Amino acid sequence: MRGFRQRSDALAAQGMLLAPAKPLEAEQVSLWQAVGRVLAQDIVGDLDVPYFDRAAMDGYAVRGEETFGASPYNPLTFRLVGESLPGKPFPRVLQSGEAVRIMTGAPLPAGADTVVRAELASEHGVTVSIYEAVPPGKCVSRRGEDVRAGSVVLSAGRRLRPQDVGVLAALGRESVPVIRSPRVAIVVTGDELLPLGSCPQNYRIVDSNSVMLDALVRRDGGCPLLGPIVPDQREQIRERLLEACAQADVVLISGGSSVGQEDHAPMLVSELGELVVHGVAMRPSSPAGFGWVQGRPVVLLPGNPVSCLAAYDFFAAPLIRRLAGRSTAWPYRRLDLPLAEKIASELGRLDYVRVRIREGRVEPIATSGASILTTTTQADGFVLVPPDCEGYPAGASVCVYLYDEEHPLLTG
Incomplete structure (x- = not known):
């Protein structure tokens, strides 16, 4: 030996x-397996999202200028000529004096330019009364409002989140290029x-x-x-x-x-x-x-x-x-807190010190044997003492790397 x-x-x-x-190198993976992976190249939108004007609220599609003057004391009446549902648009051009019942996400009929919220109107058989003026463009999600064709939607190097794959799905993507694991x-x-x-x-x-x-x-x-x-x-x-x-x-x-x-x-x-x-x-x-x-x-x-x-x-x-294309930084959340008691170290040596947090102060765990794994389960995290430092005195502020993503001092 x-x-x-x-x-x-x-x-x-x-x-x-x-x-x-x-x-x-890059590999292509299904969106179902893409969350947490790192994009290998920019994702450019090849179509507008949404790719049609659509209702942002439930209500009635009309021509906005025709509602001017409407009030609870002077309701204006429109002919109710049909409805527009998600995936089932109204089949013709809306004419003057007409209204179409419309649901959130449904295509805005040609000829209409606004949506009157349901609570501002009431139906009476084949007519609908509107009780408030609604300007053109109100409660309408315009084509390309979310994504414009040709724009960079997600940049290379991004670690994909659940909402990112949702956007990619909306663009018609089934898979995505990511850095190979x-x-x-x-x-x-x-x-x-x-x-x-x-x-x-x-x-x-x-x-x-x-x-x-x-x-x-x-x-x-x-x-x-x-x-x-x-x-x-x-x-x-x-x-x-x-x-x-x-x-x-x-x-x-x-x-x-x-x-x-x-x-x-x-x-x-x-x-x-x-x-x-x-x-x-x-x-x-x-x-x-x-x-x-x-x-x-x-x-x-x-x-x-x-x-x-x-x-x-x-x-x-x-x-x-x-x-894997990720950051090399420590994958732990951090807190700066005062020491309850000193940490002793030795010049020229890096120390990885397991610690507990008690009443907002940091306590080194006394049992520090390298074979005692339970000290890491009992610990809230660890403190690194750099090689150019002989330790920290009680009361000194130290950076604690937390083992848990959720800690009472982080979540309040």
Whole structure:
């Protein structure tokens, strides 16, 4: 067993990993699968939306100028000659003195230029009385009011929201070009690990990293590829690593990343490709590293669950997000709050500190072992202490990265 000769600066290492990474090529996907994906090119409208004038309210389509002078004391009467429904327009040109019953979204009849709201009128058999003057254009949604043909509707690089695919559907689109989701192979190693659903026994523990990494990869826009647990056997890890590089855009190896006698992953990356970083000045996650094999980035994640989470968030997550066309920024909401007690750190080391929020103040979680995953479930979030800082005193304002998207201090 040997120790690390030196540990790389975490921020510099992250920069080296991200420098060559670029968004992947485009692929066409159905609108049903497009939400959350990143547009690969501008979407230009090839027709007006709406492509006809339509009613914006239920009421009566008339010629607006013919309502001038109408009031509750002087109602004006029009002949009711038919109706216009969504998808079923009135079949002829409206004449002077005529009205057409019309529903919201229905085509405005030719010859009409306004809609009198239903509450401003009353029907009497074959006539309708109007009690208020309504100028031309009132309660009418004009052709192209939503989208003009030839205009850029959505720009490349946009992460699609539910309402975006609604607009695309209105344009007649069935599919859309998006950045391809990176395929991410998750290779979990360890003789001590049992598969998900097992009961811990005989000094063996259940693998918790695979299901956590699968969820994190999906969060960041990747497509996880997960195989069976690989034993701590050099040749089996080598075979699985080469297989993963042939299948995926990114390879994550969980476990076997340190300097023990069964930590084969770093040496295999070095032999099969280039090991760029092994060991980072970061707590937890110091055994993390990365390199390239067959042109694919391979990220070494510690087996201890909290270290695995922190190393993933710091190295793998921004890489996957960049390949997916997303921002490399931390995917957590933030709050600036005062510390209830000090956080001590060490110059030259980045610290990932799990914290709770109590009565508007930030408390570091005392138990900080890298294998105690429940500290992250008990925590509201984490604080990063940069390498050029020895920590923060009680009362200092710190940036808390929140694990939950909805937090009482955010939602009020």
